[in-house]
Amino acid sequence: RKEVEQDPGPFNVPEGATVAFNCTYSNSASQSFFWYRQDCRKEPKLLMSVYSSGNEDGRFTAQLNRASQYISLLIRDSKLSDSATYLCVVQLSAGTALIFGKGTTLSVSS
């Protein structure tokens, strides 16, 4: 079983659409959870952390369900600039290596 699993996509959506990405992780001892964004031929960058209470940053909402070992990312009102690969990431404890999913590719078109 893969440690972090994501639907690879691609997700092709029009501008203004709402799109949701899902992710599951296998190690119940995982402590920290994140979404990273990677643009084509660029390095990954932190998009947002994910908390059990859920958190929102503008058009982006992240949710964590520890019981189901499930993480989600919702993007509302998609923009062309949202086109990227979104990486689901977990971490066992602070400072340790991140465990990356393979990423979900999003393409937003006009």
Next chain:
Amino acid sequence: DVKVTQSSRYLVKRTGEKVFLECVQDMDHENMFWYRQDPGLGLRLIYFSYDVKMKEKGDIPEGYSVSREKKERFSLILESASTNQTSMYLCASSVHYEQYFGPGTRLTVT
């Protein structure tokens, strides 16, 4: 502004050559990581280091070694490059959870 730099963006080497990939961070981070990223396989951890002269194997250390003589510098060494080591290599550093990535080195072994 945080910065992680890698010695080369693109590198072409021949099979059997010894290859050095250098990574430098200016954030006084203790933790540094080397990943490789391949299509369909995502980011995979090669080696990491929690302190000067300390190193830990990641998921795919075979064929690689590392050196960390100074806190700001973490080197990845391919002792005898092989064609299956053609990949994008990404270095990262962190203090707690957010990892900052360098721009990557695209290595081609012919």
